[in-house]
Amino acid sequence: MTTTTEIAEQAGTDAPGPAAVSGWTATRLVAEREIRTYVRMKGFWIGLVLVLIGIFAAAILPGVIGGGPTSIAVVGQAADALQEQAGFEVRTVADADAARELVRNEEVEAAVVPDAQGNPAGVRIIALSEPPMDVIAALTTAPPVDLLEQGDVSAGQRQLVIMVFALVFLMFGMGGLAIAQSTVTEKQTRIVEILVAAVPVRSLLAGKLLGHTVLALGQVVLFAAAAPIALRLGELDGLLTAITPALGWFVPFLVAGFVLLGSLWAIAGALVSRQEDLGSTTGSVTMLVMLPYFLVMFFSDDPLVMTVLSYVPFSASVAMPVRLFTGEAAAWEALLALAVVAATAAAVLLLASRIYAGSLLQTRGRVGLAQAWAGRN
Incomplete structure (x- = not known):
């Protein structure tokens, strides 16, 4: 695993002081550290394999087992x-x-x-x-x-795809919790003081987001590539034809949504100094992940609700791909919704950068938002 000391050595410093590097180099070093840390964790690979098994099982087993x-x-x-x-x-x-x-x-x-x-x-x-x-x-x-209903997929297949989209969104949205946990661990162990001596605080945030976004992108691309193979093995050619365009849109929507939620997870981690206190700041972010999941699952048959959810930044990443799959949205609507999510993610990232920088080095309990915004110790 790339250690904090190695980051400092690559940055050209081994003692506290002004950050030695800035910009892309610092961001890249932190991103590499985050990626290497998580790809060497057994839990990461176990989860990845389990999801892939689930995709193939959902496509193949119904045809093998039958329904009576x-x-x-x-x-x-x-x-x-x-x-x-x-x-x-x-x-x-x-x-x-x-x-x-x-x-x-x-x-x-x-x-x-x-x-x-x-x-x-x-x-x-x-x-x-x-x-x-x-x-x-x-x-x-x-x-x-x-x-009674003309279409390439049955009602059962349609509901299954909607559930998979919602579950993948939930999985990656909650995956941003790793950013908060990493941040608060570094604060609790005072490693953050060494990191800040090597790289600027904003580059530290950008590197964490970049590293975890690359991990999320790699996983969703892998799942998107595995899904057509599973559907062909399950002889679900009609479903494959219907789902392919939605899968193409799901990737950029999920990445933009991950950056948006990841910025909020980073804020949640920076505002506390102990793992025990993390729950006090992550509750609202958890709701922003869970609520779209339940709304899409419960209202997937309601065109009006799904249309509204398609343009709400926190739910658009799952609602719009679902509408594209069901044929209820045009390409221009997807572009507009993606622009809304991307613009919101950029704005929240700027906000997170200010709060993250103002609270990261404050290790004496929970930091208030106003205090973090002002950057007072």
Whole structure:
């Protein structure tokens, strides 16, 4: 692991005093230290492997395990059109409207209703978003299929992708906690005094953000590359076609959102001097990560709420990619939302720089925001 002493030696100083280097060199040294520290931690690699396993499992296992017998709603004598050996879970309903409602509410996977248009099969199949091939195969003559929702993915697949987007956002948003923990550890052990002698305080902040952003970017690019492979192995070509554009947007949104949240995590760490006190400053940042996750999960079917969330800086990084995946947002909307997140991240970074510099060397308990802003000891 790159140590604090090594940073001081590379910067050209080994004693307290004015910072020896500034600008990009100092930022790079700190970023390298953060990256090397975390990539040598077993927990980092264990978490990475577990997420990759989860991606492949979510894509492959449903097709391997299956979901049991297909549930079907039938109207009147339409059930006679099914072969007895098909083994479906049949539910008899009064009329076609009732069957259609069950399909729309996803209480059954398909419905078989009488066909008044005189097709050879004598029945029609109603499905939500994709033809039920097992039901069609069970009929002696292939009937017409009415889809209630045209689309490349089923409702279940759509909800799964939304959940994965939200979970990845949550994971990387909370990952910024490492910046706060690193900062308060350096304050508690007084290592920060040696670091500040070697590099400027603002370069220390920039280096931490850069290092952890590179780590986050590397992980999300790896996940984005693994997802299409997993979907192909799971024979989910339609889902792959639908999700690819959203994945392309998810990467820059996640990076911009990480910089925004990472700046706030850095403030939370700089305001306290002990790990035991960190919870008193991280609660509000945690809420800014958790709230968008729950809002997107609960309101993913509400276009109005999702549109609003797409332009709120703290939730846009997950809400806008979800809207792009569901086809509810145009490219210009994504560009506008990304600009909002990037502008907010830049403003918060400037704010964080001032507070971080004003509180980093204050190691006598918790520092108030006003005190940190003024830079008073």
